[in-house]
Amino acid sequence: MTRAEYMDVLLKLADDGRPAPLKLLIAARVRGQVEPVDVEFGDVTVGVASPPLERDEPDHNAILYTAFSILRKEPDARGLENLRRAVKELFLAALEEEEDLAAVRMLARLVGHLRLVDSEELRPQLLNQLYAYLDMGLGLDRPFEEVLRLEGEPLDRAIVAFDVWLSVLPILPDLSQHLAAKIKAILTKSCGIVDAPQFALERQFSFLFLAFRAFTKLKPADVASEWVGEVCRLVAKHSVSRPNLKGRWLAACQHQDVVFDANPKWRDAFVRGLGSNKNRQRLQGVNGAEFFRESLKLLGVWEEAEAKLMPRPASPERVPLAA
Amino acid sequence: MQKLRDSLEALSLGDNSFRQAVENVLADVRSDENPHGNLAPNLISLLEECCDGSGSVEQHVWDHQFLQEPLLHCSSPLRPTLRRAMAWRWFITYQVLSGSGAPSAADESEIDAWKHRLPAGRCGPLETRTLLGRTGKEDRPCWWTFDHPDCTVEEDGWCYAHQLSLGPSDIEQARLDEALVEVSIHGESVGPIFKPTSLEGFWPYTLFRPELTGADHGRTVPAEPGFAGRPEVVSASQAYSEVAKTTEEIEVRILPYREPI
Numbered sequence: 173m174t175r176a177e178y179m180d181v182l183l184k185l186a187d188d189g190r191p192a193p194l195k196l197l198i199a200a201r202v203r204g205q206v207e208p209v210d211v212e213f214g215d216v217t218v219g220v221a222s223p224p225l226e227r228d229e230p231d232h233n234a235i236l237y238t239a240f241s242i243l244r245k246e247p248d249a250r251g252l253e254n255l256r257r258a259v260k261e262l263f264l265a266a267l268e269e270e271e272d273l274a275a276v277r278m279l280a281r282l283v284g285h286l287r288l289v290d291s292e293e294l295r296p297q298l299l300n301q302l303y304a305y306l307d308m309g310l311g312l313d314r315p316f317e318e319v320l321r322l323e324g325e326p327l328d329r330a331i332v333a334f335d336v337w338l339s340v341l342p343i344l345p346d347l348s349q350h351l352a353a354k355i356k357a358i359l360t361k362s363c364g365i366v367d368a369p370q371f372a373l374e375r376q377f378s379f380l381f382l383a384f385r386a387f388t389k390l391k392p393a394d395v396a397s398e399w400v401g402e403v404c405r406l407v408a409k410h411s412v413s414r415p416n417l418k419g420r421w422l423a424a425c426q427h428q429d430v431v432f433d434a435n436p437k438w439r440d441a442f443v444r445g446l447g448s449n450k451n452r453q454r455l456q457g458v459n460g461a462e463f464f465r466e467s468l469k470l471l472g473v474w475e476e477a478e479a480k481l482m483p484r485p486a487s488p489e490r491v492p493l494a495a
Numbered sequence: 496m497q498k499l500r501d502s503l504e505a506l507s508l509g510d511n512s513f514r515q516a517v518e519n520v521l522a523d524v525r526s527d528e529n530p531h532g533n534l535a536p537n538l539i540s541l542l543e544e545c546c547d548g549s550g551s552v553e554q555h556v557w558d559h560q561f562l563q564e565p566l567l568h569c570s571s572p573l574r575p576t577l578r579r580a581m582a583w584r585w586f587i588t589y590q591v592l593s594g595s596g597a598p599s600a601a602d603e604s605e606i607d608a609w610k611h612r613l614p615a616g617r618c619g620p621l622e623t624r625t626l627l628g629r630t631g632k633e634d635r636p637c638w639w640t641f642d643h644p645d646c647t648v649e650e651d652g653w654c655y656a657h658q659l660s661l662g663p664s665d666i667e668q669a670r671l672d673e674a675l676v677e678v679s680i681h682g683e684s685v686g687p688i689f690k691p692t693s694l695e696g697f698w699p700y701t702l703f704r705p706e707l708t709g710a711d712h713g714r715t716v717p718a719e720p721g722f723a724g725r726p727e728v729v730s731a732s733q734a735y736s737e738v739a740k741t742t743e744e745i746e747v748r749i750l751p752y753r754e755p756i
Contacts, residue, residue, distance in 0.1 A: 175663050175664070176663070224698070224699060226662035226663065226664050227662050227696075227698055227701075227703075228581065228631070228632075228638065228661065228662055228664070228665060229662060229664040229665075230588070230589045230632060231589075231632070234585065234664060234668075235664065237584065237588070237668075238664065238667055238668050238671065241584065241668065241671040241672070242671065245671070277598060280600045281593075281598050281599075281600050281603050284599070284600030284601060284603040284604040285588070285603040285604065285606070287604055287607075288604075289604055332600075335599055335600045335601050336600045336601075338600075338601040339599075339600040339601040339603070339604040340604075382599075382601065385601060416736050418624075419624045419625065419627075419736050420627065422624060422625050423624075423625040423626065423627050425625075426622075426625045427592065427602060427605070430608050430609055430611070430612045431605050431608045433608065433611050433612060434607070434608035434611050435608075470625065
């Protein structure tokens, strides 16, 4: 089956709202299965085989991203919603049934890429289901705030679930104070935990960055006043032994700048928090001030931060030299 | 050679999509009559030995590309600048935001925001230290073109994609994105480069043709009439975190992609 024929089948199943074969096709694709999937069209059963990757095709998800790009241009949104629903159900099933982590991650990226955050119906369902999974489904014998004390695959699964939860969390959502307090507690605990050398590992920082971004969606001014500096401190401290860490953090800052650009109201709320005493002290300190400044520049808020934190002395009043 | 020939011909008979790829390998074998063939006798001997054992002939071919057998392939001279083109969405997803180490659902959900920063028509530098991805897929040849007296700088994404014979995946996505991205990078940052052979160009419905005149680069031949193709070399792909150790910036051009009416 050619790529074009495969795409036609995929789009038809989405447009016609046939979740069972659609899910089978997507599941086979993300797992790299080459065996055909039987799909019934009227009285005829067709074996639909996933096409091989082309020369520069990045991975098995790419063709599903293209299907998303096609469906979102259609005036009728039903096909797109059907595709999103199929991906959501596959992801939750894979997470709960503890499927192979590589497949769970591929499905997680699909949930993000297909922007389930835009679906009025699916977004609240997935937010609630993932929150329940994180709070109870992980089988933790401690509060979720201390998830970073997990190790190995259980932590990797928690990171994937939290990553997807973040991807469907809207910007400045109208959520309960309880939830905001919970995310703040997660961020606080995570900063404390990664400060210890035995927990300052790549995956622990992955989770910390996600927690930072989640709280940025909820309380941007608080993050600007308090947490940017704290995360900078932790990254600078531990990047001595982990040289890629600085790049990852600066990439996250640049990405946040791009996302802020597309959401000026969110950016404004963040900028309002920049003028805190803690930030002033950090910029005046001898350790880490340069890295903090660099991070604010990549966040695209340095000019505002500089105006708030390092006001220039007022120019002397200009008086005519000779009256 | 006979076992390899038999295996390849059996593949071509069983799966017509490999017909051209098989023809390419057979045409690329070096001999007295074909002195510029890219597949030297010792490389053919290794392939021949594999055909005695288990596994598919496609896999044997892929296992003998320059990535696995660099000493048996023809290296290509250093180029000052190497260029690579891809659909806009593939660039943001796989080179800017996610590499094999840190793919993120939350990042990918925000790809549309990058349209404000990198719209069609924009060009300029990007810092390599803030790119989380790779120049190409980890275990596959990374294809590059370079400046050549035969080729002009292309401003039109559709023309460029067809000159390079990008695959249907890139072409369709670039059409939907209405943008094609060209990444330019210092040649020294890419590592050793090689002349592509029929082994690197071995995939279904390939448009690659082995270069048999002794030139130090290859060429994929566009299917559409009127396009001559561009010179190509291959390298191993690299994580930008590695590239950042020698190169601070890459140059990015976002070419508008519109199909001709």
